[in-house]
Amino acid sequence: MNWRIALPALALVALLLWLPHSAPAFHAMFPALGKPVYLRTGFGQLVAIHAGIVLLASATAVLVGLAVAALVTRPFAGSLLPTANAVAVVGQTIPPVAVLVLSVPLLGFGAPPTLLALTVYGVLPVLGQAIAGLRSVPPDAIAAADGMGYGPWRRLKDAELPLAVPAIMSGVRLSVIVAVGTATIGSTVGATTLGSPIVEGLVGNNPAYVVQGALLVAALAMLFDGLLEWVERRVTSRGR
Amino acid sequence: MIEFSNVSKRFGQGEAVDGVSLQIASGELFVLVGPSGSGKSTLLRMINRLVEPDEGSVRIDGKDVRDTPATDLRRGIGYAIQSVGLFPHWSVARNIGTVPRLLGWSNDRIEARVQELMAMLELDAGIATRLPAELSGGQQQRVGVARAMAATPAIVLMDEPFGALDPVTREKLQHAFRRIHADTGTTVVFVTHDMDEALQLGDRIAFIDGGHVRQCGTPLELLLSPADEVVRGFVGGASAGLRLLSVRKVRDAMTPGSVADGTPSINADADLRQALSMMVDSRLRTLRVDGADGQVISLDGLLAPPR
Structure with missing residues (x-):
C-alpha cells in the first residue's frame, strides 16, 4: 500500500463526497455568509477539468522539454546548449502569472491561454533537469556504446535517457506540481478550474469558497506528487 | 588479417600517428x-573507425x-x-549481452551465451543480476572483457583493459585472458x-x-635485439635479464639430465623466471621438469643463449 498515493486520494474522495453537504459546517464557521458552499460548478467537475488541464499541459511540456534537451545535447547542436540552459534557468524566475497574462492577447480568455501558459512554463524545469541529466551521463558509457556499434538514436534511447532519468523525473515532478498550483490562477483569465471558487471567494469576500477550493487543490497536488514519486521509483528501479 | 598501410593522423582529438604500416595476423x-x-x-581506434585516418x-x-x-x-569487433564503461543502469547479464541484443539474437541464445562467458571468465553465476557498482574492480573488468567477446567477434580490441587493477588482480586476469585467447583463436x-x-x-x-613504429617483433626479438636506444631503454633497464627469463618457457631451455630423488619439480610450461625463483627458494x-622424463632445468640452462 502506497500511503503517499492512498492518503491524498482518500482525502480527495472524502472532500468530494462531503463538500456538497458541508453547508452547516461552513455556516457555523462563517455565520455571516448567505451561501457558504460554492455551487456554480460541481466540485467533481472542477477537479476533472483542473486535472485534465494539468495533464494535457504537463504531457506536452515533458515531450517538448525532453526533445529540446536531447537535441541541444547532441554534438552537432552544441552551440545551442548555452542558450537552452539560459532559457531554462532564467525562464523559471519569471512568475507563472506573467506568462499567463502574456498569453491572453494571443488566445483570448478561457482555458486556451491557461493551457498555453502552463505548457510553456512547465517546459522549463523539464528542460533544465533533462539537460543536466544528459550531460552527467558518464563519458565512459558513451564511449563504450559508440565502440560497440550503437547508432546515435539507439545510444540516446538505451543509454543516455535511462541514465538521465533521476534528474529528468525531478524536473517532471516539479513541473507538474507547479502546474497544479498555477492552473488555479487560470481562473483569473476565465478558465474554469479549482481556482474558480478561490477567485470568486476572494472577489466576493467569501472565505468559505476560498477554503473549499484550496482544500481540493492541495489534495490534488499531493495526489499527483505521490503518483509521480511512484512512477519515478518504477522507472529508476533495476531489473532492466 | 588487419593491415595498416601508411596510416597518418595529424591532429584533432587523440595522439598523432605518422605513416604507420603494420600487419596483424588472424588469431594473433x-x-x-x-x-x-x-x-x-589512436591506431587501435582506427580499426573500428572511432578515429578516421587522414x-x-x-x-x-x-x-x-x-x-x-x-x-x-x-558490432563485429x-x-x-x-x-x-559498463552501463551502470543494467545488470551484469544485460551488460554482457549488449552486442548480441544489438545484433538481434534471440533471448534464449543471449542467455546461454552470457552463462558461457561468465563461466569462461570465472565470474560467479550469482552476480548476473547485480549492477556494475556492486562489483569489485576486477569483476567489472572481467565483465568488460566478457562483453567485448559476447558476439564471438573475429577481432577484439582492448585499450589498457587491465590498467586500473592492482598487480595481483591484473596478473590473474592476464593469465585468464591468455588462456581464453588460446582457446578461442580470436585476433586480439x-x-x-x-x-x-x-x-x-x-x-x-x-x-x-x-606516432611511429620503432620496432615490431616477438617479445624475444625486442629483448634480444632492440632496434634502437629508445626501445632498449624501454625493454631493458634493471630487470632486462628477468624479463628475458619471463618470456621463455622451461620447455625451451630444459636439458637431458638426472637429479636426486625428492628434488622439487616445475611444469614445462612455466616460465624461466619462475624456475629461477624456485631454484633460489630451494x-x-x-x-626436475614435470611430465618430461629425463629432462631437467638447470642454472646453466637459464644462462645459455636462447635457442
Whole structure:
C-alpha cells in the first residue's frame, strides 16, 4: 500500500463526497455568509477539468522539454546548449502569472491561454533537469556504446535517457506540481478550474469558497506528487 | 588479417600517428606498447573507425574499414577499455549481452551465451543480476572483457583493459585472458603502456613512440635485439635479464639430465623466471621438469643463449 498515493486520494474522495453537504459546517464557521458552499460548478467537475488541464499541459511540456534537451545535447547542436540552459534557468524566475497574462492577447480568455501558459512554463524545469541529466551521463558509457556499434538514436534511447532519468523525473515532478498550483490562477483569465471558487471567494469576500477550493487543490497536488514519486521509483528501479 | 598501410593522423582529438604500416595476423595476440601519447590508442581506434585516418588505409581481410558502415563494423569487433564503461543502469547479464541484443539474437541464445562467458571468465553465476557498482574492480573488468567477446567477434580490441587493477588482480586476469585467447583463436589487438604486460601477453609486439613504429617483433626479438636506444631503454633497464627469463618457457631451455630423488619439480610450461625463483627458494641449481622424463632445468640452462 502506497500511503503517499492512498492518503491524498482518500482525502480527495472524502472532500468530494462531503463538500456538497458541508453547508452547516461552513455556516457555523462563517455565520455571516448567505451561501457558504460554492455551487456554480460541481466540485467533481472542477477537479476533472483542473486535472485534465494539468495533464494535457504537463504531457506536452515533458515531450517538448525532453526533445529540446536531447537535441541541444547532441554534438552537432552544441552551440545551442548555452542558450537552452539560459532559457531554462532564467525562464523559471519569471512568475507563472506573467506568462499567463502574456498569453491572453494571443488566445483570448478561457482555458486556451491557461493551457498555453502552463505548457510553456512547465517546459522549463523539464528542460533544465533533462539537460543536466544528459550531460552527467558518464563519458565512459558513451564511449563504450559508440565502440560497440550503437547508432546515435539507439545510444540516446538505451543509454543516455535511462541514465538521465533521476534528474529528468525531478524536473517532471516539479513541473507538474507547479502546474497544479498555477492552473488555479487560470481562473483569473476565465478558465474554469479549482481556482474558480478561490477567485470568486476572494472577489466576493467569501472565505468559505476560498477554503473549499484550496482544500481540493492541495489534495490534488499531493495526489499527483505521490503518483509521480511512484512512477519515478518504477522507472529508476533495476531489473532492466 | 588487419593491415595498416601508411596510416597518418595529424591532429584533432587523440595522439598523432605518422605513416604507420603494420600487419596483424588472424588469431594473433598483438600488443601495441609505448609511452602515453605515443599514438597507440589512436591506431587501435582506427580499426573500428572511432578515429578516421587522414591518410592511408586500414583493411580487415583485404576490405577497407571505410567500406563498412561504422555501426555494423563495430558490432563485429569486440571493444574493451580501461574505464570499462559498463552501463551502470543494467545488470551484469544485460551488460554482457549488449552486442548480441544489438545484433538481434534471440533471448534464449543471449542467455546461454552470457552463462558461457561468465563461466569462461570465472565470474560467479550469482552476480548476473547485480549492477556494475556492486562489483569489485576486477569483476567489472572481467565483465568488460566478457562483453567485448559476447558476439564471438573475429577481432577484439582492448585499450589498457587491465590498467586500473592492482598487480595481483591484473596478473590473474592476464593469465585468464591468455588462456581464453588460446582457446578461442580470436585476433586480439591489445594496447598497453606496461612493457611487462606486453611481454607477458603478446605473440608479437609493436613498440610505438611519437606516432611511429620503432620496432615490431616477438617479445624475444625486442629483448634480444632492440632496434634502437629508445626501445632498449624501454625493454631493458634493471630487470632486462628477468624479463628475458619471463618470456621463455622451461620447455625451451630444459636439458637431458638426472637429479636426486625428492628434488622439487616445475611444469614445462612455466616460465624461466619462475624456475629461477624456485631454484633460489630451494637453494638448488637443478630442478626436475614435470611430465618430461629425463629432462631437467638447470642454472646453466637459464644462462645459455636462447635457442
